[in-house]
Amino acid sequence: MAGVITPLLDPSRVLLGVQSTKRTAALHEVAALLEAHSEMTHFQGFYDELLARERLDTTSLGNGVALPHARTDHVKKIVLAVGRSDQGIVFENSNETIRLLFMLGTPKANPGAYLQVVGTLCKILKDPANRTALLTAATPAEFIAALAAAEAKLFAA
Template sequence: MQISEILFPELCLLGEQATSRKKALQILAQSLQQHDNALDDFEVLKALITREQLGSTAIGNGVALPHARTADCQKPVGALLSLEEGVDFSAPDQEVVDLMFCLLVPENYDFQKLGGLNQIVELFQDKVLRAQIRNAHNGQALYDIMLGALEMCDSVELKENAPNNETNHS
């Protein structure tokens, strides 16, 4: 499964205000519940907080990738959040987090099936992409930026894995 199959424009949130990690996770939980009424935002929040207690999901450069499993979740779903101001996430580089890509999966889901998760980590290492996301004007723009970056990444990956078409004429 690819990230482009689980991220939707209504789950790309821009300019939200949070005063803490918990409040940011609450915004994500509520948006996921609004997208899928089968989800209980309290249970989603509890699962995200429980995962954060195991260790911060911040990866540096103002980015965190909170993720969790819940019984209510029937299929993987993602949400992208760009905060007005960063919050403390105990990041390895000590920077506050203002960009979050949240992933929610069913309780028994194998994260390895979601091949795009490593791709998301790689994408957020790109300084230009982070700047584009931070400068987006609305949720649809956030969505378009992410899909464009994913398509670009897929295109580069395809070129790198393509067989060499040069023939040897010796």
């Protein structure tokens, strides 16, 4: 079975050196990777909705991982960008330091696909070996390969 995460990823949307240590600045850094995405219809609208969602409740999943997301009319299909921070990003509302950010934009009309992506990401990221592989990947291509391997293992089980 083909993965649900891997097809969404492109090396140009994987930032392995997020510079910001503050949440909103880091979110903007990673969101900027989606600005030119062919499925993005209105970047500022998407970004505003993402920040509004982030203010409602933390998107931290624990283990240094966050899943900032917006269900929005500003994307035609699910879009995904990833940011990794070596120094960590402080998520004040969860008292956690985040090292991996998986940012999703998903059309309001398709909640099923969104839930499938989130569920798969959560299963992959709860495994410490998978997180280590993602935290140590040297290039965006290696990061995607590590995610693809984890996803393949998940679907093979």
